[in-house]
Amino acid sequence: MKRINIDAEKCSGCRYCEMVCSFHHERKFSTSLSRISVTKEDKYGFDYPIVCHQCDTCPSVTSCPAGAITRSESGIIQVREDLCTGCGACVNSCMFKALKLSGISRPLVCDLCSGEPACVKKCPTGALSFKDSEAPFDQPSDVRRKLLGRWGIIG
Amino acid sequence: MADMFGYAGKVLRVDLAARRVRVSALEKETAAFYLGGRGFNSKRLYDELTPGIDPFGEGNKLIFSTGPLVGTMFPTASRFNVSAKSPLTGILGDSNAGGHFASELKYAGYDQVILEGLSKKPIYVYVHDSEVDFKDASHLLGKDVYEADEIIKTDLAERRVQIACVGPAAEKGVRYAGIFVNLMRAAARTGMGTVMASKGVKALVVKGTGSIEVAHPEKFDRIVTEIEQEIYSHGQYWPRRQMGTTRILMMANAGGFLPTRHYMSGIFEHAREVSGERLAEEYNVKARGCFACTIPCSRFYVVRDGRFAGLFAEGPEYEPLGSFTARVGNGDLDLALKAIDACNRLGLDALTTSECISWAMELYERGLLKRTETDGLDLSWGNGDAILALIERIARREGFGDTLADGSRTAAEKLGRGKDLTMQVKGLDIIMADPRGLKGFGLGYAVASRGGDHLRSEPFIELSDDPEQGRRMFGIPDSTMRLAYKGKGKLVSYFEDWCAVIDALEPCKSIMQNMEILTFDKAAEVIEAVTGLRMSGADVRSVGERIVNIERMFNAREGVRRQDDTLPRRFREEKLSEGPSKGVIFEQEPMLDEYYHARGWDKETGIPTRATLERLGLGDAAAELKRLPQR
Numbered sequence: 083m084k085r086i087n088i089d090a091e092k093c094s095g096c097r098y099c100e101m102v103c104s105f106h107h108e109r110k111f112s113t114s115l116s117r118i119s120v121t122k123e124d125k126y127g128f129d130y131p132i133v134c135h136q137c138d139t140c141p142s143v144t145s146c147p148a149g150a151i152t153r154s155e156s157g158i159i160q161v162r163e164d165l166c167t168g169c170g171a172c173v174n175s176c177m178f179k180a181l182k183l184s185g186i187s188r189p190l191v192c193d194l195c196s197g198e199p200a201c202v203k204k205c206p207t208g209a210l211s212f213k214d215s216e217a218p219f220d221q222p223s224d225v226r227r228k229l230l231g232r233w234g235i236i237g
Numbered sequence: 238m239a240d241m242f243g244y245a246g247k248v249l250r251v252d253l254a255a256r257r258v259r260v261s262a263l264e265k266e267t268a269a270f271y272l273g274g275r276g277f278n279s280k281r282l283y284d285e286l287t288p289g290i291d292p293f294g295e296g297n298k299l300i301f302s303t304g305p306l307v308g309t310m311f312p313t314a315s316r317f318n319v320s321a322k323s324p325l326t327g328i329l330g331d332s333n334a335g336g337h338f339a340s341e342l343k344y345a346g347y348d349q350v351i352l353e354g355l356s357k358k359p360i361y362v363y364v365h366d367s368e369v370d371f372k373d374a375s376h377l378l379g380k381d382v383y384e385a386d387e388i389i390k391t392d393l394a395e396r397r398v399q400i401a402c403v404g405p406a407a408e409k410g411v412r413y414a415g416i417f418v419n420l421m422r423a424a425a426r427t428g429m430g431t432v433m434a435s436k437g438v439k440a441l442v443v444k445g446t447g448s449i450e451v452a453h454p455e456k457f458d459r460i461v462t463e464i465e466q467e468i469y470s471h472g473q474y475w476p477r478r479q480m481g482t483t484r485i486l487m488m489a490n491a492g493g494f495l496p497t498r499h500y501m502s503g504i505f506e507h508a509r510e511v512s513g514e515r516l517a518e519e520y521n522v523k524a525r526g527c528f529a530c531t532i533p534c535s536r537f538y539v540v541r542d543g544r545f546a547g548l549f550a551e552g553p554e555y556e557p558l559g560s561f562t563a564r565v566g567n568g569d570l571d572l573a574l575k576a577i578d579a580c581n582r583l584g585l586d587a588l589t590t591s592e593c594i595s596w597a598m599e600l601y602e603r604g605l606l607k608r609t610e611t612d613g614l615d616l617s618w619g620n621g622d623a624i625l626a627l628i629e630r631i632a633r634r635e636g637f638g639d640t641l642a643d644g645s646r647t648a649a650e651k652l653g654r655g656k657d658l659t660m661q662v663k664g665l666d667i668i669m670a671d672p673r674g675l676k677g678f679g680l681g682y683a684v685a686s687r688g689g690d691h692l693r694s695e696p697f698i699e700l701s702d703d704p705e706q707g708r709r710m711f712g713i714p715d716s717t718m719r720l721a722y723k724g725k726g727k728l729v730s731y732f733e734d735w736c737a738v739i740d741a742l743e744p745c746k747s748i749m750q751n752m753e754i755l756t757f758d759k760a761a762e763v764i765e766a767v768t769g770l771r772m773s774g775a776d777v778r779s780v781g782e783r784i785v786n787i788e789r790m791f792n793a794r795e796g797v798r799r800q801d802d803t804l805p806r807r808f809r810e811e812k813l814s815e816g817p818s819k820g821v822i823f824e825q826e827p828m829l830d831e832y833y834h835a836r837g838w839d840k841e842t843g844i845p846t847r848a849t850l851e852r853l854g855l856g857d858a859a860a861e862l863k864r865l866p867q868r
Contacts, residue, residue, distance in 0.1 A: 096526035101310035104448070105458070109757045112344060112448030119680070122337075124420045125383065127335035127551060128526055129536030204465075207524065211447040233522040235549050236540050 083159050085192070085215050086118075086133050086199055095129030097123045099201035099210060104211065106200040107193075115191040119182065120202050121222060123182070126235060128226050131165050131210065134159055134180040134192040135217040142181060142191075143173035151189075156197075165187050227232035239687055243305035243767035244268060245343045251362060251369065253436055254295070258369045261346050263413075270769055270854065272302030274627050275331060275740035276784045277349050278320035279686075282329065283787050283858070288794040288866075292324035292428075293435045299352040301342070301401070301441065304743030305768050306547060307528075308343035308449040309457070312464055313345030313745035315339055315528035319401075323427040325589070326664035326688045328338070328792045332415065333692070335613050336528035341399035344445025358435030360575040361389060361402075364443040374439040374486035376512035377407050381582040382417045389442055398437065400438035403430040404584020406632040408434070413589040417581065421551050422527075424843035425443075425586035427665060452769030460766055461836035464754060468532050471752055478524060481534035482747065483513025489559070492719070493816025494674030496561040496667075499599040500660055500807055503671045504816045507568030511558065511680040515570060532748055534657050538574070545571045549765035551767070553577045559669035560591035565598060566618030576624055583632035591665035592659075593641040593648065594627050596770050600655045610652075612636040655673050657806045662689030663797065675719050678826045680729045683802045686788035687765055696732040697751050720821060726831025734781030741780060783853045786845050790858045802829060 084172070100116035108115045118133040136159055143151045150165035151172050166188050173181045173189060181189045192199070194212075202210045230236045242262065250259040251688035271280050276516035278300045280857055290296040298323045306314035310773075323330025341349065344362050347387035352362070359374040372392070377385050382404045390396050399418065406415035407430035415425035416433055424430075435442055451457045468474060476484050490508040491496035497505040508513065516538060524534025540548040553574065563574040579586040594616075600606035601616035601694045608615065612630070612635070614623040630638025640648050646664045649656035667689025672679025696717075704714035707724060710731070711717075716724025732750075738760055739746045749755035755763070772780075789797075803809075810821040833840045835851035850859035 091523055094524045094535075095532065096525035096528065096530040096533055098310065098312075098529050101529055105454070109454055110448040110450050112446070113340070114344070114446040116449060120482060122550065122752055127523060127549070129525070188439070205535065206465075206526070233537075233549070234539050 087211045089209050090130050092207045094131040094207050102200045102204040107134050117190045130222040134220050137217045143176040145171045145175035242769050245346050248349045249347045250351045252353050253356040256371045269698045272741035272780050274302050274743045275318040276304040279788045283791045291323045293525050297322050302349040303339035308340040312531040313748050316743040319424045319429045321432040325428040328795050329686050330427035330679050331687050332426045332429045334422045334424040336419035336422035337417040337528045338399040338401050340528045341443045341445050344447045345443050346447050356661050361440040363442045377439045382584050392822050398442050398444045400440050400442050403434045406584045407431050409435035409634045412644050413586040414584050415586050416606050419580045436587045437807050445689050451767045457766040477534045477737045478515035479517045485555040487512050493818035494671040495563050496669050498566045499595040503813050503818050505563035511562035511570045514852050540571050543574050550578050556669050557587035560588050564591050564595045572621040579628045589666045592646050596645045605654050660805050665689045673813050673823045677725045677728050679823050680725050694729050694732040698729050725828045726835040731836040732780050733785050737781035737784040759866045
């Protein structure tokens with residue numbers, strides 16, 4: 083299936099994706115309302131956008147006690163707001179921490195913008211791409227180790 | 238805030254002595270009159286600071302403001318200004334930085350934070366949404382910027398906070414210590430970090446979960462898409478992506494105005510070895526950007542070999558790079574990177590630090606400063622080890638470093654030597670472009686409201702040396718020719734107004750002004766889409782003019798007059814000796830006459846006239862004219 087792919091070496095950490103996402107979905111600008119969040123480490127110049135990879139086996143779906151996290155026919159993770167109790171089990175079980183529940187009553191998760199992710203379209207450096215690929219992806223910490231090694235920052 | 242789009246809508250006033258806070262609504266009239274950022278700060282300093290106060294005293298206020306575009310997806314809108322009375326210059330102090338601090342402040346709900354009074358104990362102030370905590374900082378004293386940043390994040394058990402902090406230089410009272418965000422983004426100039434430390438504040442930490450709404454989302458979306466395209470298709474896009482501001486070093490050298498060995502030459506024989514080009518080819522590993530930046534021009538570099546192998550950081554920008562290479566006669570790029578890294582960690586303004594060292598080097602080379610006076614340091618041009626040692630000693634106020642820690646103007650007074658060799662205006666050290674080769678820039682340094690600095694006007698159009706531009710913009714072909722004089726008053730006042738508007742709205746000046754994207758007319762469109770305020774391009778320019786005038790009145794109250802609008806003697810009397818700017822000096826007086834005329838200021842005193850102030854709606858300031866001190 084087509085997923086949002088990340089090239090961390092190209093990510094400048096500008097968080098434009100977060101702005102585009104929150105505007106697209108909520109008509110407001112807020113890093114708390116975006117479904118993509120850039121993890122940043124200024125000291126090492128490392129930036130990594132965290133977003134749902136639509137994993138084939140999604141622990142958030144199975145961990146939700148209310149059955150509120152489901153998958154659409156095309157495989158996209160969805161939240162049924164009418165069923166969600168805001169317990170946070172989905173957030174805690176996602177191994178990429180790609181769902182968030184900050185300051186709002188329902189979890190936010192990437193919905194791929196009906197097949198045309200706005201963040202991908204607007205990413206200024208091409209760090210995000212939308213293409214057929216296998217999930218799950220590498221953990222950000224593994225990507226970090228590889229990149230810092232290649233740059234000559236860690237041995 | 239529902240009836241005030243774009244803005245967070247609140248002002249946070251922090252009484253450090255009483256540990257009390259007061260939150261008030263941002264006044265609509267202030268927003269319409271000053272727009273934000275530098276405008277808000279300068280207006281408040283003018284209203285609330287008593288003339289003649291001690292910058293280290295309880296009467297000084299340290300004010301952070303950001304602008305209405307910040308926290309939205311307006312490309313590059315990420316910046317804030319921090320202002321106070323400067324301990325370096327004794328006049329208006331103000332500095333600006335990007336990164337990710339300003340947007341966080343907006344999400345926490347504030348357009349402006351005012352730090353008042355003095356805290357008896359060292360603290361850091363943690364603003365998280367509507368909560369404000371006064372946190373003990375005694376364990377942070379003496380910690381450098383990197384260490385403090387890490388300890389605060391660990392203490393708060395929160396990585397996603399934005400931290401504006403000072404280093405040990407500020408705590409030692411070095412008069413040109415900056416405030417640092419995201420470790421290496423510096424609001425460096427005029428000693429704002431020094432003021433923060435004098436108030437007992439190690440850091441201002443923010444975390445916000447709120448949101449910003451704009452008045453006309455569809456229109457805003459359309460404008461943003463247009464601006465994105467304008468940036469992506471711009472001829473400067475790739476050079477800026479690859480080199481950022483460091484691309485200027487080779488340009489300045491080619492034009493013969495790269496300040497070399499304390500402005501004794503405009504050409505540096507090692508320019509290529511210390512250039513942005515070389516950094517891009519051999520050192521940079523990736524691009525980094527400030528918040529919402531669509532043309533990330535910051536670079537992360539790694540030094541792989543040699544004595545400084547294992548050094549890595551973000552940057553550098555052109556000013557510190559030029560400052561620790563050509564200005565001090567150093568051709569070793571790695572050493573310059575180390576020096577800049579040291580300044581960042583210690584919390585120093587790299588530019589003023591380098592000017593102090595460069596000035597001392599000239600005295601040393603001329604035999605006006607003896608080795609017995611420099612604690613044994615050999616201050617020959619380009620002596621890297623001496624440069625690194627002196628940075629540390631300045632930051633710790635040790636030995637000769639203590640003399641330099643008050644800035645070159647005061648150091649010269651203390652030593653009783655070399656005052657006419659200090660490269661400063663009103664106490665603020667001049668940047669890395671020789672004004673003899675760029676007349677408009679030079680005029681800008683002479684009149685800038687924070688002292689010898691380019692970011693108040695930056696008439697970059699002079700670099701094009703194209704008379705057609707001058708004819709089109711001001712009806713005077715010479716106005717945009719870099720070595721000509723005529724029309725510079727109009728040129729500089731226009732670009733000053735423009736810079737003031739950019740500093741009020743708080744996107745990136747490098748992009749929005751230097752790349753000619755956010756013109757006055759375009760800004761009017763953006764302001765309406767974001768805030769709902771209806772303005773014409775001319776109204777927007779008036780905001781810029783108002784900011785420049787209120788700042789001039791602040792400084793006039795502190796005694797600034799025409800005689801202070803002057804460049805150092807070298808530029809006025811000594812000709813550049815080689816290169817494309819060979820044989821020229823800087824003839825300042827006719828340009829000043831033109832400038833005051835363009836501004837509507839009195840030619841004899843350099844003070845705004847009553848008519849000018851009243852035209853701009855500054856009636857209060859006009860009433861104060863007759864109370865200005867005599868000089």
